[in-house]
Amino acid sequence: MAQLFTRIKMKINFQKPTLTGRSRLILRVVYVVLAVIALQYTVFSVAAVRKRMNAINSQIDVKLLTTRAVKEDTAYIRLYKEKDWLETRLQIARTDSISLSVDLLDSAFQIELKGVVLKKSKILDFDADRFLCRLHPAAYHHVLGKQAMADTVISSIVKQPLIIKKAPKDTADVEDGTVMIDTSRVEAVHWVLKLDNQIVLKIEGVDPDPRGWWTGQKFWFFQNLGQAAGDLSRTMLFKTPEYCPVIRLVVPEADARAFYRALPFKPLVCIRL
Numbered sequence: 001m002a003q004l005f006t007r008i009k010m011k012i013n014f015q016k017p018t019l020t021g022r023s024r025l026i027l028r029v030v031y032v033v034l035a036v037i038a039l040q041y042t043v044f045s046v047a048a049v050r051k052r053m054n055a056i057n058s059q060i061d062v063k064l065l066t067t068r069a070v071k072e073d074t075a076y077i078r079l080y081k082e083k084d085w086l087e088t089r090l091q092i093a094r095t096d097s098i099s100l101s102v103d104l105l106d107s108a109f110q111i112e113l114k115g116v117v118l119k120k121s122k123i124l125d126f127d128a129d130r131f132l133c134r135l136h137p138a139a140y141h142h143v144l145g146k147q148a149m150a151d152t153v154i155s156s157i158v159k160q161p162l163i164i165k166k167a168p169k170d171t172a173d174v175e176d177g178t179v180m181i182d183t184s185r186v187e188a189v190h191w192v193l194k195l196d197n198q199i200v201l202k203i204e205g206v207d208p209d210p211r212g213w214w215t216g217q218k219f220w221f222f223q224n225l226g227q228a229a230g231d232l233s234r235t236m237l238f239k240t241p242e243y244c245p246v247i248r249l250v251v252p253e254a255d256a257r258a259f260y261r262a263l264p265f266k267p268l269v270c271i272r273l
Helices: 002-015 021-057 060-065 068-072 074-093 137-144 171-176 210-236 253-262
Strands: 099-103 108-113 116-122 125-128 148-155 190-195 200-206 246-252 268-272
Touching (some): 021 137, 108 253
Antiparallel strands (some): 099 108, 108 116, 125 246
C-alpha cells in the first residue's frame, strides 16, 4: 500500500507544470505594469476631483461667502438653497418646454410646464456624490443654483415606441374592433442625463417583476464600462479625466417610463439637494 501511494505521488509531481525563468519574468512584468496603471488611474482620478473643486472655489463670490460662520449656520444654508430652488424653477417656468424637477430634500421627482406640475412621483432612494454634499452655499449656487440642460441622453428604451398589438384570433375580434395590446414584453427602464453643468443624473426604474432585472444590470454595466474605459485612456496619456458628479435616483418603473417619453430630447432640469 505504501508503495502504491508513493507511485501516485511521484506521478502527480511528474505531471505538475513548472514555470520557466522567462515565464516568471513575463508574469512579474505584467503584474508591475497592471499595478502602475491602477496607481496612475487612482492618482489622476483624485486629481480630477480636486481640480473641479478648486475651479469652483476660485470664484470671487465663493471666496467672499465661504466663511466659518456661514459654514456653521445651517438655517442660512437651508434658506440659501431654497432661494436657489425657487429662482431656478421660475427661470424654467418662463420657457415653453416641459422640464424636469428633482427635489432630493422632499424626495420628489416631477415634470412641469410653465410652473405647473404635470406629474409627480416619489423618489424611492437616491445617492449623490459627496462632492455635491460638501459644497458651500456660494459654490452650490454655481453648480445647482441655475437651470441646466441635458446635453446627452441615453436610455434603455426608445423615445417614441411602436405599439405592438396581438393579431385578432377570428373574424369576431375584427368585427368587434377591439385589439389586445401585447403586454408580455418586459423591458428595463433606465436612462441617463448628462447636464451642461457637468452633472450626471441616472434614473433607475424599479419593478416587482424580476424578468427585467438582468437587462437593467447589463445596461448599467456597459455604461460604467464605457466611462471607465474613457477615463483610463486619458490617464494612460497622462491627462486628467473629466470628473462629473453623479446623482442616482430610484423611482417606480412606470413613472420612469412616462417621464422619459414626456420630456423633450434636451430637457431643462433643476435640482435641489
